[in-house]
Amino acid sequence: MSAPRSGPVLATYGTADEAAVGGYRYVLKKMHDVTSREYNFYVWRASYDKLWHYSSPVGGTANSSDLKVPTYAGGYCHTHPAHSGPNFSSQDREQFLTASKFIPGIAFYLMDPMQQLHVARQICDFMAGQDLSWLKVDP
Numbered sequence: 001m002s003a004p005r006s007g008p009v010l011a012t013y014g015t016a017d018e019a020a021v022g023g024y025r026y027v028l029k030k031m032h033d034v035t036s037r038e039y040n041f042y043v044w045r046a047s048y049d050k051l052w053h054y055s056s057p058v059g060g061t062a063n064s065s066d067l068k069v070p071t072y073a074g075g076y077c078h079t080h081p082a083h084s085g086p087n088f089s090s091q092d093r094e095q096f097l098t099a100s101k102f103i104p105g106i107a108f109y110l111m112d113p114m115q116q117l118h119v120a121r122q123i124c125d126f127m128a129g130q131d132l133s134w135l136k137v138d139p
C-alpha cells in the first residue's frame, strides 16, 4: 500500500502558485467554517525534491490567525471570512513589509470571502493584489 500523494506536505506542485491553490482547495474541502474563521498556511520549495508543498492550514478567529512562517517559505497564504473585505487589509500590507525583510521575494496569497484568489508579490500590488485563477490542481 502506497502513501497518498495528497494533503498538506505530501502533495507536490511545480510552482508556488499551484501549491497555494492546492492548499486553498484543501481548506475548502476539509474546513467547514471558512466563513467564520480565518485560515493560514504557507508554501515552500523543498530541497529534497525541488517541488512546492503547502503546510497544514492553521485556523484562528474571524479576524486573525497566527502562523509562524519559516524563512524558507516562498509564499504566505490566508483567507478572509465572510464580512471581511475583498482585498488585503492594511495589516496584511504591514505584515508583507515586515516579512519581506526576513524572507526576500515572499508572495502573499489571499482567498477573499467570495472565494476569489489574489496574490501580492511586491508592495505596489496592495491592496487588491493580482488576480490568481483556480489552477486545475488537486488538494
Ligand SMILES: [Zn+2]
Binding pocket: 078, 079, 080, 088, 089, 092, 110
Ligand atoms: Zn488578511
